[in-house]
Amino acid sequence: MKLKITQTKGLLFKGFLLKTGIIVLIFLWNTNVFSQDATKLPSELTAAYTSTLAPGTTITIADGTYSGSFTMKVNGVGTSTNPITFKAQTPGGVKFTNGQQLKIGGDYCIIDGLWWQGGNGASNFIEFRDGSNYAYYSTLQNCVVDGLQVSGGTPTYNASTGVYASVKHNWVVMYGNYNTVINCSFMNKISSGNFILAEYQFNASADGTGLPNTRCDEVGHKIINNYFYKYAKIDDTYTNSGDSEAIRIGTSEYQNVNSNALVQNNYFVEADGENEIITNKSKGNSYINNTFRRCRGSLVLRHGSDTTVNGNYFLGMNVDGTGGIRIVDSNQIIRNNYIQDCITVIDQAQWNNGITFLGGSAAKAVDCSVTTGLSNGYQKVENLNLSNNTIVNTNAPLFYNIAQGSTDPLGSVNDNLIYFTSGNSNITPVINQDYTALGTALTYSGNVWKGASSLGATNTGFAEVAGITATQSGEIFTFTGADGKGADMGTYTPITDGMVGNEIGACFVNYLGASYSGTCSVVIPETLVVGSLSTFAHTGGSMDVSITANVSWSATSNDSWITTINPSSGTGDATVSVTVTENTGTESRSGSVTFTQTSGDGNGTTKTLNITQDAPPPPDPRDGLNLINPLFADVEAVYACHEETEANGHSGKFNDAWKSLDKNPDTQWAGSAALGECASAGYTSIIYDLKGAFDLDLVDIATTSGKTYNLQIWVSSTVPVSPETYPANGDFTLAYPSSGFFQISTTPTVKVPYTISPAAAGTRYVKIVGDGQPGGSRYTTIHEIEFYGDPVSLSVDDKQITNQVKMYPNPVSNILTVSQIKTQVNVIQVFTLDGRKVMEKPIKSLTSEIKVDVSTLSNGAYILNLVNSDASKDSKMFIVSH
Template identity: 35%
Template sequence: MHTLKSTSVLSSFTSGLSLLLMVLFTSLSLSATNYPINSADDLEDLTLVPGDTVIWENGTYANQEVNFIRFFGTAEAPIVLKAETPGGVIFTGESPMKIFGTHLIVEGFYWREGIGTNNHVETRRSGSSTDLCTDCIIRNCAFDNLFTTAPDKSRWVVLRGQRNIVENCTFQNKNSTGVMILVELASQGETTADHIIRNNYFYNITPKDDFASNSGDSETIRIGASGNQAVNARVTVEHNYFLSTDGENEIISNKSAENRYLHNTFRLSRGSLVLRHGARARVEGNFFLGEGKAKSGGIRVTDRDHVIVNNYMSGLINDNDPWNNGITIVAGDVASGGSSNGYQRVDDVLIAFNTIYDAEDPIYFNDRHSHVSTGIIAHNLVYSTRGQLVAGDIGDTGSGMTYVNNLFGGSSVGITNAGITVGDETFSTDGEVFLPVADGLVAGAAGDAYAELVALDVRGLSRPATGRDIGAHEVDGASGSEQFRPIVNDDVGNGVGASFLNADGHGNTGPSLNVGSTNVFPAEGGSQSVSVQVIDVDWEATADQEWISLSPNSGTESGVIQITLTANPGSQERTGSVTVTGMGLSREIAIRQSGTISPADCPQGTNVALEGSVNSFSTQQNEDNAAANVIDDNTGNRWSAEGFPQFLVVDLGAAFSINEVSLIPHQGRDYQFLLEGSNEPEGTFVTLVDATDNQAGGNSIDRDFPEQVYRYIKLTVTGAATYEGPWVSVSELRLGCSGTSVSSRNPAAEAAGIGLRPVPVTDVLYIDHLPAGYTEYSLIDFSGRVAARGKLTNSQIDLRQLPATGMFVLRLTGEGLPVLAQKVMKVR
């Protein structure tokens, strides 16, 4: 290892101080500013800081070009742009929105019957390939009949950047071409997208077959494009409701790798969930309810290594369409991972524990090309009286599939195979779902197959370790509480879609209750804000664990719950939930918190970044100016990327206790930056240093910060003080080991015994009940700078020479003694 060169090295700090900082940051964010506006011009005049909220006055606004850009919130204190009341701000005419920054939230807007632009709401600065959103949320908004005259098309929401979320939005009445939600990966580079699309409602997309152009670009959701199929996008599409989404054969078009499609409901919709390009998708727990609609399909499979489990399908009618069947396996002739718009070969797919009931062609082999598809079809329950159960090119391209312990009945199977048992299961009804009876043929018949891969059934019930049931439902030995059912129209405006519209697209008269969700909490605890959207509901929130606290825990109108967790003392992840109830409605917010990680050993001052690797980055100029150059201990090269902001994430290889950073800028530029830490590459990043107001350059930009234990460190360069060029160019990122283990001490308890007076302080600070042996002090401001340090004299500190005012953290140290920490406010 190498020694970090720095002008000052903080000695050991504390987990108690870490908690103190988070509590204080939370209290500061709660006092952030609200800005009322009533035009896009008003928004562009604002300077916003973390925690600020912009409230757009209710009304109808035409031709607003909204630029919510160059604002940088944090996970603890996002910047919010919201309607005065949900649905109360209506945009008409041509009113696009661009969103660019970090931790931004757009909430409660209604785009109604205006002109749809090509990329109508987009998470980037207009036209930029580098100024993209990170950790931004579009929530509780609605898009209704934004029309575009052919041959033009309009794509209503376009996601770029990383870890953005579209949740509880309504998309309805799409009468022109263009996808409703597009995940654009053209600027993704080698980074994963990690977006989430959840709890949305998609309704009434009219067929585009007769359009002269763009008829094949009318999916409801598309993730990537043919040229992006090798990109590991890792997008999650979960718990959305698709009703009468008839734009084209591909309701969802998967065109990138490692995406997940979970617990969605497709009802009365023409088309299928299509794995068009890209490998390693997981399709689990979805409901496909055709209700007899022509060309209603389930899942179409192309490419390799997919996992398709726990899906339920019924009433699907293909109308002799070879593309929309229960499960359609398309024989391709192109290798996986290229950029061809052809059909990739199907290899090594797993299709298991699915139920297909009363559907035409439940399993169909489409011989688009001659490659023999391979994979496993196991433990599926198929029952239909609508004709042959396995059809299409069975003997040729379908001959490579391995069948294991399936139960097929109701009609002729179409093949004879030892892995298919022919038998007519008995079914009962559970609402609109047909369940096999608990003592029927499927009960216990799957043994212990895929116990880890398929731990739950389609309802979210736990399957037993052995004696598992065939099909999507565990009807014999299930345990736990039901989490998932098919989404129905009454759920729209009430947990699914925008809170202010019902399933018919009209105003929701209530009662209605919608809640947001949380990211994984770090081990040291902290706070996250979750929205509560109500119509005519008095609500109450309760937590099921003592380590979860809520503020407020009740309300009579829409608002925000601050969910705060204490530090997790254990090494294992812990889980809990918050339940919000009112007027007979109930919504659950899942809580997950990482376990405490013991830091790896390292000498104090060691640059631990040199042992790491670059996990992800926004972009790089070329291979010579690569992101990896920032951790190679060579100031003669650099990472360069055009445009602000730019980020990279360094994986240190293990969790280390760190307390200082040095940024070595190219040509001494005065870059401004944010340093964050996490113990999960895709988890919540916590702010370590906020130097977004830095004014100094030079050979090294140094910051000390309270000792923290993290494995993944994210550097985001947000701008520069005086440098006017477009380039982010960083030679080195150095991270200093504190040389101590914060997990083994709890000095906050000791600190609680000392007293400070006067509060606030103007000149001399007196320390009461200070234990013997403490000889030195330091004052740290909340950008991580050491504002003052010195020797303790008679348990007092003279602060008259400290020009700065505000909130500081006082650290008291003595040889061989734990660090004590208290917050202190200095005024003039």
């Protein structure tokens, strides 16, 4: 705009006119740029027009019913304090009946109060982009999309199945970063495609080609206070039926995008499109305080790690096909969720249960730096935190599904509460389906249940608690007799139909889509979610817990041994470090930290972080005991009723008895109770000579990984007349256990100690008796065995051997002389230093000098054992040098 200034000869007036002209110029310039509020028809919202709008502008869209064909484009750039607003003249007064598209390509733009009702629309008809212009910090709020159909015709209805042919048709597609859909209602969808899809191709790279990689950049979308109603079940035989979620966050190819989206305080009713109500396919997302009612599906963590699922209600209302949460991928935190009256026995029974575990094997928690090779399969489940959830009257509360693999999930399942009311029609065991194949590697503790038909498996991490009492509170239950167990829902109660049109969904329609005059204020719910910690080691230390919040908070320790909380207060999200001291007691201990909201309407609301710490390990029973066989040669395997070796007809097998003593965990003795001399007794047995009398305190045994064996330990002090004669069965006494068999399950490198109490006095021989594997093989295997005990005190004669025997020459070439022997020596044995016996010579009579021919031995060091008549022995080293 031009300003004409008229000059005069008077200097006074000249200055005055100049200043006045500047003021007028500034006024007119401000009016042109900053005062652009206007009322427009929706067809006037073109890219050319909206891109010129200044921050703070409000465009009012004239009320009316619009059936023409046009696309609205929003491309202005506002600011956080001065957004550009496009709003209906009255909420719901702008009604579209022809599926008119909306493209949001601006920053800090708000679209408010529009109503799409029926008609045909293109897929992706509301997008947070206009071409290559992607929206940032923009909001779709207080809008309704109801009954929009696919452009080009109505899907074919199958009367026999009650479902529709599938044509993919997404309603809202979120591109860009930090965009929000809040207080909107999405209703009556009959074609496949999502109510809301967060599409991350252009978050993975700016131009969608993959390079440069931007997957590590946070996306940060929010989906809050919305209403999702009546998504008709899509026939799963039709193409695209698997893309029929109410919400999908990400895609398989971009599962490692750092999404960090928030889905909070939404209400889902009969969102039946497919058996995934919400599908998580990206990293770091949070699903907090949502209510699912009569939805035939589950909240599914399909791809993408580091997800938080906290404080949600799943109310199946006994509709078949309803479920809770399905778990894939790693670092998932699932806490404080309430699941009730869900049942799936007719359709998709293995997919929709209370909690469904899967056993995928694809790469887990893929880092955001990875750009290729991402699998659309099922990822490994590791570092799972499934704690403090409540499951009530739900068919198959915990379901283990091996349909996509049997890789064991890893993580913790703690403090959950499972409850059935008496006579409930959904009663099942707590644990269902393929627990043995999929569930045994998880760590379970503190879980409680009542009313189930059984636990369904052997698991000490669950306790049936008769004292649990359920009290009806509206449509849900509260519980006593189970402190610290189950979900802490705080002040959040289930969303109901009556809340739609006020704090939930758009303010101008009710829960059925009829016109309604509600409260048209958009309120972001206050959030304070405290994560959880795994159990601290007894040594103490620090661990980090995640806080998800949009309010201020403070944290206080309730126990003196929880010493540091850093930071102890804050506003918004945070990572808090918790430090505990060493546990010097004898038992594990529990404590807590209280987080208190210090701002907003919920000021004073508290959340509890439970802290547990292990007890110190018990003293090693081996401590202070004498190891009888530190070397291979110190003990000898003198008898085995069967050895699995080639000599006994087992091709390629070399499982000799002596290999249980060779200090090599990769070798073993194996014998079958059904073969050899064992067959007549019905048990395997192996006898060890301790080569002396000992008060036997402990036997240490290592066996084969993944197998359980039934064993007994027998002892004898009987001394044979000659080395070829060993104690008969009648000479042995059962030392452990006192009766029956004990079971051992360990690995070749981990020996399990068995204490003989009181010590078996004067033991010379130990016999291990095996009864094979429970319900399986008749074989018994021992990889390593060691014995602990003190030698029986030497007599005067014994001491004479130890103190007086001489040996020469040393080094020796041919004949080694052993002299000054005062007592009877029964056997001379020679061993290599690695424990191999290379010579054994019986001595028939008492003699003071013995000569040993070592001329055939190779150069090197050897051990000479002298064994006397009462099993005492003296060991000396000599060197052969030819």
